Amino acid sequence: MSDDLPAGPTADKAGLRRELLARRRQRSDTDRWRDAAQLAADLPGLLSALGADPSRPLCLYVPVRHEPGAAPDGSTPLLDAAVSLGRRVLLPVTVGAGPGEETGPLDWATFHDRGDLAPGPHGLLEPSGRRLGPDAVADAAVVVVPALAASPTGVRLGRGGGHYDRTLPLVGRATVVVALVGDDELRESLPAEPHDVPVDAVWRPTAGLLRTAGTP
Secondary structure, X not given: OOOOOOOOOOOOHHHHHHHHHHHHHOXXXXXXXXXXXXXXXXXXXXXXXXXXXXXXXXXXXXXXXXXXXXXXXXXXXXXXXXXXXXXXXXXXXXXXXXXXXXXXXXXXXXXXXXXXXXXXXXXXXXEOOOOOOHHHHHHOOEEEEXXXXXXXXXOEEOXXXXXXXXXXXXXXXXXXXXXXXXOOOEOOOOOOOOOOOOOOEEEEOOOEEEEOOOOO
């Protein structure tokens, strides 16, 4: 693991986010294409390794800009791979992103293809179909969440919006929560707060799946 970024439990989250985002912006289109293709190709093996019940949906998200899995042309390889497996895919809809609005848990809607997507808050793409309610996440077999970094103990560093902090407490007891990060974004330790919900696994494009400490 890389240790040239501050990563101790008292480290400044804002500083870490700036450093990690700057690193992501340096990634070439070639690297981004490679990672997007690798994640899509590895999805069947990931679901098998996690024992993901095929009758239950997958909660994914649309990676954008330089996030792991974001294709430079705006296509959605990972989401398309999930649909091609016959899985029901749910994508998040941001709640409480406007001025003066209280941040709420994410809502969810079904994804069929890229034609379902429309611009949402913060430059994100969101499904435009019927909303299923925040509790839809409780039935998911796997929830893949964005992260700037994650640790082997399951600490996830998000962007600070708070939407997933309010969403993850709603997942079912049998749901596996997976943080998707870059290959160099696994940190030995990360700052954590009492409200942070640990993830069950960390997924990286080349390094693959890592079950976090305390998970079977």
